[in-house]
Amino acid sequence: MSDAVFLHETEAAVVLFDLVGFTKLATxxxxxxxxxxxxxxxxxxxxxxESNGGRLVKFAGDAVLGAWLANETSNxxxxxxxxxxxxxxxxxxxxxxxxxDGMPELDHTVAVAFGSVLAGQIGTDRHKSxxxxxxxxxxxxxxxxxxxxRDVDHLIAVPVPDQKLVEVEGVxxxxxxxxxxxLETP
Numbered sequence: 001m002s003d004a005v006f007l008h009e010t011e012a013a014v015v016l017f018d019l020v021g022f023t024k025l026a027t028x029x030x031x032x033x034x035x036x037x038x039x040x041x042x043x044x045x046x047x048x049x050e051s052n053g054g055r056l057v058k059f060a061g062d063a064v065l066g067a068w069l070a071n072e073t074s075n076x077x078x079x080x081x082x083x084x085x086x087x088x089x090x091x092x093x094x095x096x097x098x099x100x101d102g103m104p105e106l107d108h109t110v111a112v113a114f115g116s117v118l119a120g121q122i123g124t125d126r127h128k129s130x131x132x133x134x135x136x137x138x139x140x141x142x143x144x145x146x147x148x149x150r151d152v153d154h155l156i157a158v159p160v161p162d163q164k165l166v167e168v169e170g171v172x173x174x175x176x177x178x179x180x181x182x183l184e185t186p
Contacts, residue, residue, distance in 0.1 A: 007120035011070035013080030013112060013158060014136040015054065017045040017087070018144035020107040022062035029104065038062070041106045044094050045087070048110075052083040057132055063141070067132045069119055077158045080112045084154050085163070085183055091153060110154040111143035139173055143180070146171060156181040 019025065019041060026034055042064060046056050049066035053073055057065040066083065068076035087110045098106050117134035139157060147155045156165060157178045164184035170177050 007118055007122065008071070009116060010119055011076070011115065012117045012119065012132055012134075012136060013068040013076040013114045014117070014132060014140045015049060015066040015080050015083050016111050016137075016140035016144045017041075017048075017064040017066075018109050018111070018141075018148070019062035020109060020148055025062075025104055037104055037106060040098065040103060041108065044090070044106075045108075048083045048086045048090070052086060053079045054083055055130075057130065063144070065132070065137065065140070067117070067119070069117075069132075077114055077160045078162055080114070081156060081158060081160045081163045081165075081183075084110050084112055084156060088154055088183055107153075109144045109147035109152070111140045111147060112154075112156045112158050113137075113139035113143060114158040115139070135174065139178065142173055143171075152182065154182060156183070 029037065042059055045064035049056050054066040054068050057067050068079050070076050073079060095105055095107060113136035115134060115136040117132040117136060119132045120130065121128040122131040122133065123129055143155045143157060147153065157180055159181065165181035166184050168180050168182050170179045
């Protein structure tokens with residue numbers, strides 16, 4: 001195996017799934033039960049990301065990060081928003097399955113941002129894994145928290161012409177104003 005580090009800058013759409021009330025969940029469950037609950041949630045997020053052509057980047061506690069790199073896929077914005085639409089469409093059924101199986105409610109928010117990232121094998125000499133770094137990742141984390149604060153299940157910071165989106169109150173991040181959207185509901 002080569003010691004070369006394969007990193008590149010590219011535009012990317014980034015999606016972040018974030019559990020609502022994870023601290024309470026984590027302190028209220030035994031470690032094995034927490035692991036089983038997270039496995040179900042991770043599988044749900046993974047399916048939404050991968051079924052829309054995205055790459056699952058990582059699991060980080062109660063967060064799941066996915067990305068669509070512009071140099072790897074066409075229409076990364078549209079595909080990322082399609083993953084959010086899938087999550088929104090499947091949300092009620094997913095939560096009902098959790099309840100029916102006696103699992104905790106694994107309610108979550110989903111956020112999308114777009115911009116320039118550094119992508120590739122990132123880490124130390126001994127431990128590297130694929131990752132994406134940059135403003136859109138930071139924005140997605142902040143937007144997922146904002147969605148929770150606004151009591152909505154998703155926020156989108158990516159205008160996509162072929163998706164029916166409704167503009168909502170924007171937010172200032174890093175000194176610049178972001179326009180925010182939500183999927184239009186029938």
